[in-house]
Amino acid sequence: MSIFTRLLRSALLLVLFTASSAALAVDYVGTETCIRCHQDAYEAWQGSHHQLAMQHASEDAILGDFNNAQFTFNDKINRFYTKGEQFWVNIEGPDGQFHDYQIKYTFGVTPLQQYMVEFDDGRVQLIPFTWDARPKQEGGQRWYHLYPEMAKTDEFYWTNTGQNWNFMCADCHSTDLKKNYNAETNQYNTTWAEISVGCEACHGPASEHLALANLKQDGGEWNNKHFGFDRDLSKAVKEWVYQQDNSTLQPKAIEHTQQVPVCAQCHSRRIQLSEKNDHVNGAFQDRYLLSMITPQLYHHDGQIYDEDYVYGSYLQTKMAEKGVSCTNCHDPHSAQLKVPEQAVCAQCHVAAEYLPDNHTFHQADSEASKCTTCHMPETTYMQVDPRRDHSWQIPRPDLSKHINTPNVCTRCHTDQSNQWAEDALIKWFPDSRYRNPQHFSIAFYASSVNHPSAGQMLSYIAQDQAQSNIIRASAIQRLANHPNKDAINVLASAVKDNNDMIRLGAVKGSSAYPLADRWKLISPLLNDPVYAVRTEAAGALVAYWKALSAQQRSALASALAEYIEIQTFSSDRGASRTNLGNIHRAQGHYQLAIEAYQQAIKVEPNFANSYINLADLYRAQKNEPLAFNTLMQGIKAQPKAAILSYSAGLSLLRQNQPKQALDLFKKASTVEPNNPQYWLVYGLSLEKFDLLKADEALQQAFDISGNPDHLYARCEILVKYKSAGAPACIEALKPYAPDTLIQQLNSRLK
Template structure:
């Protein structure tokens, strides 16, 4: 190394230390400053999904037909037209009348493009009509209604929160985004450095990089400082090596890199909890709370169900375990595959071992013989946007048969069964270790049907170190429904786990325990180094405020203040104010709680938890009538809510109005037909009103839950009524396999 290079490196290190010492903050300089030195990367970025993620509406950016085009949806004519250089739509607003709205921004380019309207209060909303940007031969070049069934009371109605750019979309579609929500005026003044996803969205602010390279373009001399950036976006594996007996190359070593965390900022299903915390210099969950593998987002075997944006799938995979990063497959600047699709997997997996004769058993070069067809199946979202599953599942039709999950074999061979597919795989791979039913999906499925063995199965998954961390965390989270001494021990061990997802899973899984047990479990996490972990622990424990000692309140004070900061940051959504109100209520500050619940209703009228929680607060104050009126306001705002109707029914039961209560319970079961609790309470409320319907409802509760207690409730009710003797006898026969002999003896003695 030359003396000049040496001194340059030394000087660079000195500068970085000095800037750190004096609190220097790098600034955003814009993608155009990068082109002179990084022309190839810049040209790759041009025209990419990142560069075109969001644009000002203009002749150059608009793809849709605004030439006085008309589109009929639900029998109503919507019009798309121009006024000079401006783009406008005439569509229905929340008042049921048609209005003219100016399109200010575009969203995306392929396979669809969305359009946004900006309102006077700073809200930017996505209109419901989307341009299908595919070729006409593929069914594109047309307008379509993205959510044709949504009404003004739905979250995803175009002027409601589900279609709000400021909260839902902005952080990922622009660079250096600041939401700037003002809760006093309920307005946004959202800002960005760059309207789309620019260079600094991934690399971080570039001013220091420019300063360090301004007089010396030989960036090799600056490598010790990541070229002036605080992020290392290199690949985790620098060398892949062959190992005897392994069908794929193995990493010589896996080094720490920030690349996946940077991509995960946008390519993940998560909730933002901070704008100031750095998810790269720190941990991902210092800034975002990641969604786990839940039934709402994933199938029982971890396949994508709802949109997960890749990261949650990727974390389940063997690829993540082996150190594969996004740029192993994708060009990070164009976002396209780095090499042709058929060659991507062959970078590590020997083509000789995965030939049609040895592995795919389908015609060579056919769609069925592609790696991605079987291991990365697509799910289509937004009607025209197929996205690949990045968990790289191995097709397991035997598990699909057991756990009611889809598989690629029968999705292609629609006329065949899972059994047929499983037999085929056994012929092709007779010695495969996957010819068994050992898989976390069995535990997740058992939990979904409330099987008696679900608790133990989830514990086994949670304690299995061979499982991915996100699966272990998700298993712990589901343990909340199955408290036991064994489960408590699993939670205790998981709280000490090095992975923050696992620790958060343990927090969620501890919900079923009494205060003293839960405090012992969660108290160590109040000082956890990861923001999401300590704040989630504080949020879980504050509900026991009245039972906390002076010392315990002192321990929870700092992380609770941070938890409150998160809710303050999210006061543009109903959940932010509602969580804040829950804290106030726990602390006995009921007036503040009532005010916060009411603010939640104002900010997001369709957020049902605010009505339910406020009604419960009124109930605790012996103001049942006011509580019921609150629930009715909620039902007016959100008439298709099963929980609101159910809770209103409970209120009427407490008011001794059984018939009216039964009507609300009936409505709840109609709106949420898969909830066994609603069917149970509906059935019990009808016992002295309509025994036949009551029997049907209780039977439905048991069918849905598999819970013997629901079957017992049905038998007990029938035994009270002599006219139901035959049904009661049949019910007892059904109950016999579940109940102890002495209990059955007592029940049978009641038969007339």
């Protein structure tokens, strides 16, 4: 019996899904079937990014130079060539040797095209060398390395999981994708209805539509609101109207349609949870787990930092609130702007209110005078691919002064300061309402530096109905690092909110609280109507399994079964197998937990948490040497994971080897220099070996965190050894510590 079957059976958690007997079976019929009636849409789709999202490698599809071309990288020659009608590369593999690989598929078309290799286990991987498809005069028509700093142990090395098409890319680049991953054999048999993004990727399977079309052709009539489809892809606003004293047209009415979630299924940063749940007629998070506004993806003010694929930016905006849909600006079939760029915004924004002399204050028809230049700045990803920010920000150099967020003013005027830009905006817009000291970015920044007021500020943002739901949800998530009484009240309210992102935020936001409080807060979400919400709640609460009553375990059972389904679906990833191991461990099935962690290491050797959790289980079983060996195995597989070096150092301390632990703590601090905990422990460990370095490390911990406990730790050591730096340290501690503590430290110096 497999590890997955045993897990489901042991918990008695089989969830059965049944379809309505009245529902009609629908099938995919293929884009070619649509041409006869939808010639205009088909022609617009031809040559689009959707139509060319993925192709079989062929002379027509391949843009790159495979005419025995050579590209030298790190003093090694990579070769691109053909064998008959096949396309091949000779490049370095993970073993450090060069091998010949056949290119089976192309990925994208412009401004770059990537290429994929298929392995015997069904795994499809993107090679590291990419073709710059731009014209030669723009620097294109060349091979380049997409990730030149990538090491073989990194997630995004070309044969590792970060470049795996089956999991990372396939769901969006093909139509009706079925991953078909076999968790027992660690193999794929991935299939699609169409290799690229066809008509049915957005409209859904068209067999019923086709039947109705044939019926109408024979004299019948349409008898279905959406013409045989289960979704309405029209705009949410059918008519925009002018209102006195408003410079922007307003929606006459906002209707619920499925257009935005259909686009968002691919144009978002999210994790796929299921292939069967309906995110179109249900909730988006019935099928996907959307990434919130996190420091890994966004600047503190919501501007894009990493690739976000648009949806997370869009959800922050007034446009989303007003019902602006994707096709208000974009043609859905060509994926191009539906009207010239200068006219897109003028569809709703009254042109007379946004002229150069009263709004842009830059020369008419110049690049600087375009709406997009200031409100949708570009960030270039993948070295050659500029993408516009869809959060439609108002330039805020006043924020940049304090929290170092970028702004478009000094991005162009690189010789000027943020203060100069702020002064210009004050002059141009003296009555602007956008210089708001309560901007959410201040709270997000405060949280990032662990400011004492961060919790209070986040609580305010979380409850501010003027903020978008994704901002409120992101604030609630951050409350996990700032537990306090106000935060508990915010979390209790968030659990009851109508928006699923906010309810989901409460799950992560409650992580700092003990079981009694956390169960009371989030257990109601175990019956949430949205799949992601109830399963994330289950995943959070199962960690307390041994402390749960029989009644609580029963309440957890159904949502936990679904959570296990998600991890099983994603078991081609180390994180999911590690999550399964965590469930086994929580339930006391230690051997099954060990097996799950070991399998996680097997399928994704560079995923650090698998080693951490396995080592922690060995430690709990009082096998510290095996725990240490596991961590050292992890360091070899993923040397850039500071947590592994840190944990290995702690293991050596437990084995009474403090001097040997120093190198590991130093490495952790070097790999992740902004982690104050690593500097703190490194400094404390140095106490008996090098007081000067200990002092420096502890000061670094305080400089990063601003945590008075770190400054006290430094003062304590300096006082203990009556160091010359002790009086200055005590003086620096005064604003944070009670007088009695300061007096006590001073008395020990005498």
